[in-house]
Amino acid sequence: GENVEQHPSTLSVQEGDSAVIKCTYSDSASNYFPWYKQELGKRPQLIIDIRSNVGEKKDQRIAVTLNKTAKHFSLHITETQPEDSAVYFCAASKGSNYQLIWGAGTKLIIKP
């Protein structure tokens, strides 16, 4: 079945620097790739998603890139700020929310 691997498990960056989190998936039929952010003690929230008909999507300081050939997608955060500290989850689906397979999460720490 589908498997999603997420790396690194913990990422520490200096405030103002960029952060990159990578996910790989196994099912080539996957066509929807969301990223959720979970701040400490809070609920996960969608921050950006991408569908397989595009290779890159941006929203202010965050961007997601997708390489369908290599079956991996990445989250890029530029000019990191303290409020970016959280756990980030990637996921992949080949159809519906019922088929979302989640990564194990990356704890992002922004050092002042």
Add this chain to the structure above:
Amino acid sequence: ETGVTQTPRHLVMGMTNKKSLKCEQHLGHNAMYWYKQSAKKPLELMFVYSLEERVENNSVPSRFSPECPNSSHLFLHLHTLQPEDSALYLCASSQDGQGLPYEQYFGPGTRLTVT
């Protein structure tokens, strides 16, 4: 709180107890989900209800029993749990249509401890 609410927020129960978790969504969505979140592990989808009918079970142990009386409410009935069932239980809702995935809105979760 608005959106998706869950009660209780914290629950401690013995292995012989019976308890229920409640979730309510105020977003007009037609699909609701139960997830189990354990430390450093992927989110585990337990149950999905779309239009009040169970769609996915994912081989969850029978000691977990879901109930969806209408599109706004979802329950998770618990009985004879094991210590390894201790986790954060998240409810989510979304719009569901034609097999396309839409954003899921999560509740704050119930922190369950089984003693």
